[in-house]
Amino acid sequence: MEGLVTLLEANRPTVQSADGQTYLCYLKGRIKRDVGRIMVGDRVQFEPTDEGEARIDAVLPRANQLLRPPVANVSGLLVVYSLAEPQGSLELLDKRLVMAHLTGLEAEIIISKTDVAPDPSALRDLVERYREIGYRVWLVSSPQRWGITEMLEYPRTGIWVLTGESGVGKSTLLKALLPDALASTQALSRGGRGQQTTRWVRLYRMPAGYWLADSPGYTALETAVAEPSRILAAFDDLTGWECRFSDCLHGLEPGCGVVEAVQRGHVAEWRWRHYRKLVSEWVKKSY
Numbered sequence: 369m370e371g372l373v374t375l376l377e378a379n380r381p382t383v384q385s386a387d388g389q390t391y392l393c394y395l396k397g398r399i400k401r402d403v404g405r406i407m408v409g410d411r412v413q414f415e416p417t418d419e420g421e422a423r424i425d426a427v428l429p430r431a432n433q434l435l436r437p438p439v440a441n442v443s444g445l446l447v448v449y450s451l452a453e454p455q456g457s458l459e460l461l462d463k464r465l466v467m468a469h470l471t472g473l474e475a476e477i478i479i480s481k482t483d484v485a486p487d488p489s490a491l492r493d494l495v496e497r498y499r500e501i502g503y504r505v506w507l508v509s510s511p512q513r514w515g516i517t518e519m520l521e522y523p524r525t526g527i528w529v530l531t532g533e534s535g536v537g538k539s540t541l542l543k544a545l546l547p548d549a550l551a552s553t554q555a556l557s558r559g560g561r562g563q564q565t566t567r568w569v570r571l572y573r574m575p576a577g578y579w580l581a582d583s584p585g586y587t588a589l590e591t592a593v594a595e596p597s598r599i600l601a602a603f604d605d606l607t608g609w610e611c612r613f614s615d616c617l618h619g620l621e622p623g624c625g626v627v628e629a630v631q632r633g634h635v636a637e638w639r640w641r642h643y644r645k646l647v648s649e650w651v652k653k654s655y
């Protein structure tokens with residue numbers, strides 16, 4: 369039979385078959401040595417052995433794989449950013465968007481906790497900036513259920529991953545979207561300050577037919593140590609400006625059209641700063 373790995377808890381894969389049955393799986397033979405290489409999102413061939421248990425015989429080839437969070441065969445990222453409690457990092461938001469681009473994935477932005485956003489004009493500015501670049505931006509509040517119906521009705525296919533820093537509200541959003549799901553209790557553990565912090569990536573089947581992954585809040589991202597031209601290509605808002613030098617890296621070169629666009633407010637200063645930082649990380653690694 370064929371199935372999808374929906375959870376990998378302490379190295380034990382849970383596989384769901386097309387008819388919705390779930391099996392706690394073990395690995396045998398040659399594949400057993402590959403246990404560290406199975407990921408949530410993998411399609412596998414398996415054989416039921418006992419009540420609710422099965423043996424995985426083969427992992428099918430992957431279309432792609434993300435390492436943070438670890439998920440295979442991903443269609444897109446839903447990057448969750450929170451303006452308050454705690455305020456998120458725009459640098460990490462941009463890094464995640466770059467990571468999506470480098471992996472060849474779609475990316476959308478979810479601004480969470482809009483019920484406690486302290487500054488409506490900062491919120492508006494942020495939303496406008498990213499929409500201008502071309503990102504779809506969702507505004508949600510899970511306790512107020514703002515934006516929930518819109519998200520539920522939006523059509524998607526494949527595997528989408530909720531990603532973002534710890535505490536931005538990924539699991540709470542998932543519960544608001546899927547109140548009947550197991551409430552992800554098995555995937556939660558007690559964290560600091562009495563909060564529940566997610567430990568395992570887990571896939572949930574959405575009413576619209578796609579899969580949505582909840583994931584732990586990674587902050588260390590081994591993302592974008594890529595060539596400057598590849599990083600630049602991930603910043604749509606920084607491309608298309610005219611510079612004096614054709615190989616301009618939009619730093620301190622004279623006659624840089626990007627720097628001018630930043631000074632005139634056409635490009636958000638933080639976007640340019642984050643681009644520069646990613647380029648300098650690449651420069652550091654490559655010498």
Ligand SMILES: Nc1nc2c(ncn2[C@@H]2O[C@H](COP(=O)(O)OP(=O)(O)OP(=O)(O)O)[C@@H](O)[C@H]2O)c(=O)[nH]1
Nearest residue numbers: 481509510534535536537538539540565566584585
């Ligand atoms: N006011 C408000 N609080 C929220 C909202 N969403 C989540 N919270 C609260 O924020 C805290 C963290 O939420 P979680 O859903 O656990 O955050 P997470 O992103 O899953 O965190 P990790 O699993 O650690 O990565 C909880 O106390 C939630 O009740 C929201 O939309 N509005």
Ligand SMILES: [Mg+2]
Nearest residue numbers: 538539565566
């Ligand atoms: Mg969580």
Ligand SMILES: [Zn+2]
Nearest residue numbers: 611616618624
């Ligand atoms: Zn330039």
